[in-house]
Amino acid sequence: MKTRKYIFSRRIDAYFQAVYEAYKFVLQFWKESFRRPFHIRELVNQCFEIGVRALPLITLTGFIVGIVFTKQSRPSLENFGAQSWLPSLMGIAIIKALGPLVTGLICAGKVGSGIGAELGSMKVTEQIEAMEVSAVNPFKFLVITRVWATTLTIPVLVFYCSFVGLLGSSLNVWAVDSSSTLTFYQNAFSTITFVDLIESIVKSIVYGFTIGIVGSFKGYNATQGTRGVGKAANQAVVSAMFLIFIEEIVIVQIFRWIRFF
């Protein structure tokens, strides 16, 4: 008889099984990444694919976040008579926090789910096995290229998103305070340190890797036919977002220690 305790222990079992599988997947990624053959052309294709897929939404969101955040922050600063600090605040907020996080979450939704769905459908329609029997290593051709593509492309997108965000912010400042845009950027960048930039880059690389590896892992291990494809895409987004939030906290904390020393 299946008691509740039995079902519970099976769940825990399955959970650790999944964690172990994920660990093996990441290990395989690092092991095979630096071994021939390298599919450079596929890697470049994937980078473009990711860029094209995510760019419109990132432009829109980055811009709007820039404007809205500036609008919302202004009254609070005005209360302290500190509205001249607005550009610096926006610089810090967008470059250190909003740019990476917004890009990460959007790419988890657009790119991660895309990779999950694509590899998932390749898995359940036997395309991955077809690659294997034609003596091509599907892990190298599909997974390694995609994970490197997200790891390399998402930092660029983060940079772009921050740029668009600052643009939106500066437009708002210019429209409301009619101050010069040049002064805005001077102020915005004045408080950004080298370590801040490094922090932002580290974050974006980690998010990129997370999105690629989670999407690939979920897709590559999809089962149960077409239903499995939807599930893989969905889980790719949920897991990637969850991990990104955790990574955000951890990285911010680590960089606080770094600055402290």
Add this chain to the structure above:
Amino acid sequence: MDKLKQHFINREEEVISIKDLYKSFENLDVLKGINFSLYKGENVAILGKSGTGKSVLIKIIVGLLKPDKGHLQVLGKEVNTLSKRELDALRLRIGFSFQSSALYDGMNVYQNLAFPLRMNLKNLSKKDINLAVERVADAVSLKDKLSQMPSDLSGGQRKRIGIARTLILKPEIMLYDEPTAGLDPITSTEIIELINQVQHRFNTSSIIITHDLTCAKCTSDRIAMLLDGKFSKVGTFDEVFETNDNQIKEFFNYNFM
């Protein structure tokens, strides 16, 4: 449409030899002691109900699945002891046509056909690849579809492109997983003719998995019935057809209904 026996079967040379092969999934025993030989130049049809493990068997032959125990030699090599590189070398000599065609749906037909070549023969020029692609596309008479995406093809065309993609590396063994399933009789006939042509033109040995008796009769030199995880009857179509075994009779009667 009976099979023309023009080809030469060499009964001395086994290209696939299976001895006492077992395979189970968790608590489901699928294959329970398979013994089987495929000879050079021969086509063998494997018949059996859905879920008896036909696909599992040929996936074991190309090393996609590992058997629990038993011996399996393909082209003189013990498949389960091969290193990854040796296994890849062996796989290049085997063509595998999937039940679902398994065309790469992110690539067009040309790219699908060129993929095995581009990946495995790095120093091939663009012209050589073009030539090879056109040759196999011609062999399946779909030369005019090269620029289309797989999703724009009909089921029969997808099957044919799938077969063409495996032919491009000039395999010595062809494994067809239900080549005529889900196709209308006319398209089936085309595929059947294609399978026979492949045998003659490329001098391959083949295993054809099928539910379709016409396909089995027209393409194969021998037939093997898979029942309860074992080959219960192996022989020519007529030999197997005239059996007294009730389960086999049931299968045939059901198919002719």
